[in-house]
Amino acid sequence: GDSVTQMEGPVTLSEEAFLTINCTYTATGYPSLFWYVQYPGEGLQLLLKATKADDKGSNKGFEATYRKETTSFHLEKGSVQVSDSAVYFCALNSGAGSYQLTFGKGTKLSVIP
Amino acid sequence: KAGVTQTPRYLIKTRGQQVTLSCSPISGHRSVSWYQQTPGQGLQFLFEYFSETQRNKGNFPGRFSGRQFSNSRSEMNVSTLELGDSALYLCASSPGTRTYEQYFGPGTRLTVT
Numbered sequence A: 001g002d003s004v005t006q007m008e009g010p011v012t013l014s015e016e017a018f019l020t021i022n023c024t025y026t027a028t029g030y031p032s033l034f035w036y037v038q039y040p041g042e043g044l045q046l047l048l049k050a051t052k053a054d055d056k057g058s059n060k061g062f063e064a065t066y067r068k069e070t071t072s073f074h075l076e077k078g079s080v081q082v083s084d085s086a087v088y089f090c091a092l093n094s095g096a097g098s099y100q101l102t103f104g105k106g107t108k109l110s111v112i113p
Numbered sequence B: 001k002a003g004v005t006q007t008p009r010y011l012i013k014t015r016g017q018q019v020t021l022s023c024s025p026i027s028g029h030r031s032v033s034w035y036q037q038t039p040g041q042g043l044q045f046l047f048e049y050f051s052e053t054q055r056n057k058g059n060f061p062g063r064f065s066g067r068q069f070s071n072s073r074s075e076m077n078v079s080t081l082e083l084g085d086s087a088l089y090l091c092a093s094s095p096g097t098r099t100y101e102q103y104f105g106p107g108t109r110l111t112v113t
Helices: none
Strands: A003-006 A011-014 A019-021 A023-026 A032-038 A044-050 A056-059 A062-065 A075-077 A086-093 A107-112 B005-007 B010-013 B019-024 B031-038 B042-050 B053-057 B064-068 B074-078 B087-094 B108-112
Touching (some): A044 A062, B005 B087, B010 B019, B042 B064, B042 B074
Parallel strands (some): A011 A107
Antiparallel strands (some): A032 A044, A032 A086, A056 A062, B005 B019, B019 B074, B087 B108
């Protein structure tokens, strides 16, 4: 079945550091890929998405490229801020008419001033 | 547009009781999905409804059920509550386009004592 593996946290970075959170997936067909972010006490917010190979999703300085050859969708940001502290989830939808998302376990990011 | 709303936000129940959670999707969205989030199991898919029909169901016991109304609002019900049902229950809606993106509500925090 479908699965998503993302790097274990927690990750602690200094403000303005470079961020990478690794995500790899297993899926049949051609899944759509997503990154969601969850702030404390809140639901999930869609951060970015990519629907086909070589697509690059981007939002708020975050980027991720859909790499079919390595089945990866790594999240990157060039300069993190304290306000980026949150839990980040990689997710996929394998299509076929269902909107079910399969999530990774989440990576907690803490950014210190 | 207003986002996905969920009521109540917090709930405390006793083992053996039943509970009903409510979700109002973004206006115009016809697909509603439910997820359970726990520290141990992460985010797990419960079920998805589209135009009042359950299209997909996750691997949960029959104590978990749901429904969708003609205005796309959805409810989920858990009968005979167990301690292990304590979790954050998230509702997500989708516009129904083939990009498969979902937008989440803030969740209902259920505590079973």
